[in-house]
Amino acid sequence: MVIEIVTGYVTGSMALLADGWHMGTHVAAFGLTLFAYRFATKAANNPLYSFGSGKVNILAGFTSAVVLIMVAVLMAIESAWRLVAPVAIDYDNALLVGVVGLVVNLVCAVLLHQGDDHHHHHGHENQGHDHNHSHENHSHDHNLYAAYLHVIADALTSVTAIIALLGARHFDLPGLDPIMGIAGAVIITRWGWGLIKQTYPTLLDRCPDVGLTEELKDRIEQDSDNKVVDLHVWQISGHHCAAIISLVTHEPKDPSHYKSRLADLPKLAHISVEVHHCSQG
Numbered sequence: 001m002v003i004e005i006v007t008g009y010v011t012g013s014m015a016l017l018a019d020g021w022h023m024g025t026h027v028a029a030f031g032l033t034l035f036a037y038r039f040a041t042k043a044a045n046n047p048l049y050s051f052g053s054g055k056v057n058i059l060a061g062f063t064s065a066v067v068l069i070m071v072a073v074l075m076a077i078e079s080a081w082r083l084v085a086p087v088a089i090d091y092d093n094a095l096l097v098g099v100v101g102l103v104v105n106l107v108c109a110v111l112l113h114q115g116d117d118h119h120h121h122h123g124h125e126n127q128g129h130d131h132n133h134s135h136e137n138h139s140h141d142h143n144l145y146a147a148y149l150h151v152i153a154d155a156l157t158s159v160t161a162i163i164a165l166l167g168a169r170h171f172d173l174p175g176l177d178p179i180m181g182i183a184g185a186v187i188i189t190r191w192g193w194g195l196i197k198q199t200y201p202t203l204l205d206r207c208p209d210v211g212l213t214e215e216l217k218d219r220i221e222q223d224s225d226n227k228v229v230d231l232h233v234w235q236i237s238g239h240h241c242a243a244i245i246s247l248v249t250h251e252p253k254d255p256s257h258y259k260s261r262l263a264d265l266p267k268l269a270h271i272s273v274e275v276h277h278c279s280q281g
Contacts, residue, residue, distance in 0.1 A: 001027060007097045011090035014082040015161035016098055018075040018181045022157050022188075023101075026150045033147045036060035051270060054237025055202060062199040064146035068153060068192030072185040075157075079181030089177060091169040098165060102158035105151055112148040146195055153188045160184045205234040208241055212267060216243060219261045224251045226258075229276075240269035248276045 001023035008017025036056045043053035164180035167173050200206075207213060217228045230246035245258070255273040262271060 004097055004101055007093060011094040012087040013089050013094040013098075013161065013165060014079055014087075014178045015157070015164045015180050015184075016094050016101075018078065018184070019098070019101060019154065019157040019161050021074065022071050023154055026154060030147060030150070032060050032063060033144070051236040051242055054240060058199050058202045058238060061146040061195060062203060064150060065192040065195035065199065068150070068195070069189050072188040072192065075188075076182050076185040079178035079185070082178035082181070083175060086174050086178075089165070089168065089174065091165055095162065095165050095169075098158055098161045102155060102162065105155035105158055109148065109151045109155060112144065112151055149191055149195060153184075153191060156187060157181075157184045202235040202238065207233050208235045208267070212241065212265070215265070216245065216262060220245060220247055220258055223258070223261060224253075225249055227278075230274075236269060239267065241267045242270040242272075243268060244272045244274070246274040246276070248278045250278050252277045 001020055004016055004020030004023060006020075008014070008020050036059070040053040040056045043049050043056070046053070160180035160183060161177075164176040167176040201208065213231060213233050216233065217231060220226050220228050226247050226249045228245060228247050230244075232244045233241055236242050243262075247258070252275045255275060258273045258275070259271050262268060
């Protein structure tokens with residue numbers, strides 16, 4: 001990162017400089033990643049977090065996506081300015097550093113992809129165990145996925161930098177350097193926006209699936225003369241939900257009875273049931 005930023009300034013390459021700036025934001029993003037894992041581990045059994053610490057990974061992934069988009073905007077602005085006021089570029093040194101940066105990013109991407117596979121298999125192996133305290137480690141880890149996207153985005157900017165430098169050098173097209181910076185910014189923005197769409201519903205306690213809500217209601221109302229009068233379902237981590245169910249019935253039973261009717265739904269990590277006796281005809 002430091003070498004790319006310094007070399008970008010010295011050689012005058014906007015593509016290389018943008019790649020270095022991009023990596024700089026990822027130093028902060030990876031620090032956030034480490035913090036999220038440490039926090040989730042320490043807070044997993046903390047009673048102050050009523051539904052566990054699963055959302056910290058979602059929050060970290062969302063924050064990383066916002067950073068990605070901010071970096072992309074800065075890259076686009078600076079690249080556009082370089083189109084208006086082009087600068088001389090030292091192609092030899094810029095290309096050398098660009099290739100080294102690409103190799104480093106590809107190695108990191110492979111390592112993170114292997115880590116994501118490990119979490120995926122680990123999550124499936126632990127289905128059916130303590131859902132209240134293990135959901136932060138479940139299969140699709142948004143935080144690890146965000147870190148993987150950051151490295152892939154870095155690799156992309158390294159590729160665009162190399163292409164731009166080669167084209168500008170061999171075909172006398174200096175505008176390719178800032179144009180590639182703009183192209184990379186557009187693609188990074190799309191990736192960042194996709195991650196935001198994946199994570200914001202959990203942060204806003206959005207109902208994860210209308211079908212799940214209907215399934216809960218049907219299972220309760222198919223038993224005796226139960227009538228569900230209030231139902232709230234929301235996500236508490238990437239793959240687990242909580243539910244609060246209020247029902248009215250002529251034949252009230254213990255809440256454990258109604259919970260047992262929902263026990264085989266793997267997404268539900270926490271269920272609260274409120275039972276009201278209907279004394280009228």
